[in-house]
Amino acid sequence: MHRFLSTFASRAKPCRNSFFSSIPNPSSSILCGFSSLCTPIKGWRGFSGESGGRESLLYDVVIVGAGPAGLSAAIRLKQLCRERSADLSVCVLEKGSEVGAHIISGNVFEPRALDELIPNWKDEGAPVEVRVSSDRFLLLMKDRALPLPSPFDNKGNYVISLSQLVRWMASKAEEMGVEIYPGFAACEILYDKDQKVVGVATNDMGVAKDGSKRETFQPGVEVKGRVTLLAEGCRGSLSEKIIRDHKLRDKGQGQHQTYAIGIKEVWEIEEGKHKPGSVLHTVGWPLDNNTYGGSFLYHMKDRQIALGLVVALDYHNPYLSPFDEFQKLKHHPSIKSLLEGGNVLEYGARTLNEGGFQSIPFPVFPGGAVIGCSAGYLNVPKIKGSHTAMKSGMLAAEATFRKLAEGVPMESYWDSLKKSWVWEELHKARNYRPAFKFGLLPGLAISALERYIFRGRLPLTLKHGKPDHEATEFAGLHDPIQYPKPDGIVSFDVPTSLYRSNTNHEHDQPAHLCLRDPAIPELVNLPLYAGPESRYCPARVYEYVSDEKHGPKLQINAQNCLHCKACDIKDPKQNIEWTVPEGGGGPGYTVM
């Protein structure tokens, strides 16, 4: 790949406006096997001059998001190129400042997809080392814990940091010739005159808060591909647009997506308390019987543990603050003793998909596909989504290769998904989460029936309840929740926690959180719902601030944003739109 670049780089410097697409492809001999259905620019990366004032870069495949799905797709594409002596240029754009900076997950990892993708991952040094050694499940009450039989089967699984695994995957991808560019956020989808997606454009950099150009202004760049794969993770900003515009949910399994928010900390604990591979899940306290969720506590290596609380976003009480529930959880006797004497290494939060089988959208759009959590393949009863995200990326790569090499339409991706173990697994798991719309105890009961007796074989598929943003009830129907003050040892306030997420954004840029109607917060959110965004946001981006002259007004501290997308999901009137800020900003996760 690099030999092409050196040919063009020397020509690219003096004349940015010349049309390199007219220069004959030096590697055309390798590509003569491709069918004539493909366009002439193959296995090629070049500059195509400027269109609309922006430079264009051309690739065969453009992938938005260097996460498990995006990187699996990139690696699989390069593997297929090697197997079939083909040459496809692959570019991965990542909005985080480095690969892995925005990756956060529990994570008890099922290596099924990794075994298929890179069978000798162990020899290649993948950071997948700590085998699950024990699996406990507790029903928590205020000061007690009742052990329950573990509904999980984690034999053969590993406790990992997904951020570290993704970083390793990126190094493997780069070894195979994938180009990965962290610090570049894809903010716009590019269409041709036939409404086919031809790529994405990156953010303009150096735009001031008021929208004017700063001294360091650089226009964004158009990154065009013959196939574009969107792997932005849960509630991806471009993916949601595509899903809406192309009505992909209706064309797919039909149901809306449902979500949860996960808030996590990685602690370094005292030596004697650490048991590598120990896995614990809890349900019950501090959440009430109408709120679905639970906590996890996994022992990694180096005395580190991953601890977090997952709260489904279809909760009803607008006074609920998932962050504060998490702080409460840490005071439970089963957990507090483990944390005392330790210190927090990192903090973070992210929403995750809970819709499962019923919410899978049709993933293909003209010009590409939505892969990974942007589509939604998380197995809720297993609470695992990394392996299915990876597999969805691999299948997308195979469909992409078929399209570019043989002219097979991308729709073959949908067929291969339906024939894969991802489909089978999600089908079997489909009735657990929807059962909880009836309440915690009925949900547990139905789940037990599913797990031990029906095993997904019931001929019915439960539907989801209301969409998460419609599930919030009026504040008048609930009482405010009094959360205890943080003690600074085991529980903390938001600024302290936020500091531990290494979050940073260029402050002089337009706020990336957009209000579709700026009047709604003061007209609807505050009076009817008591401003829930000031509570569910794990970074306290949203604050209602009063001064002497005016009543409370919504203040958006966009610089704190953890890119979790909870506001985009939970805002009652869907008035908040999360758009992507300048690349390189956001959290800086390393062991999450």
Add this chain to the structure above:
Amino acid sequence: MKIMVAVKRVIDYAVKIRVKSDKSGVEMSNVKMSMNPFCEIGVEEALRIREAGAASEVVAVSVGPAQCADTLRTALAMGADRAIHVVSGSLGPVLPLSVAKILKALVEIERPGLLILGKQAIDDDCNQTGQMVAGLLKWPQGTFASKVLLDKEKQVATVEREVDGGLETLSLDLPAVITTDLRLNQPRYATLPNIMKAKSKVIKKVTLEELNVEIKSDLEVVQVTEPPKRKAGVIVSSVDELIDKLKNEARVL
């Protein structure tokens, strides 16, 4: 005229630093590294001087382990023409005097008209390398530069420095050493096309033996500890109580 810019790879400024449990240093594994912000300002200034026509080439140099190549790639992506990587291998952090000796050796090979460095690195805050290399080379130095004007014909650099008393303006005959301060400029973003072009620019690897420099560390880090935790403040109820506390507890009266 060539401009040489020295850059250092440090822990990214947005990362929360942790001291290792054995107190031997700061936790460096699994931590994001970037170019020292003052070095970025140095690269930017060198590029601006070249773009104004007063220099023909910008050469970025760095001393450190293999991963320094990433930092040099960033400098190349910003616009530097080529880079030199002095491989220090597993020697651990190279201290300012050693870096100064290495830079002196490089300067004698490359013969730049201007050597630009950041005023200090954000990991050790030494603020020594620029001054030491100027001393070793016997070159004039303009440190804490907040404005640099180059006169190509007269081969003179006018440097405005931020000092404790205000601003000091110096006139330096080239070749000279300049170290950058925060307000000198706003570094440019490395754009995607530039990052791609940078992949094909040359990074020359040089060993310490080739430069004939021996690194001998005359400083040993004994211990690194976190600063003591801030104690909670106390609200006093009267002036007498305040005086009593200042006299008997804080012992400052």
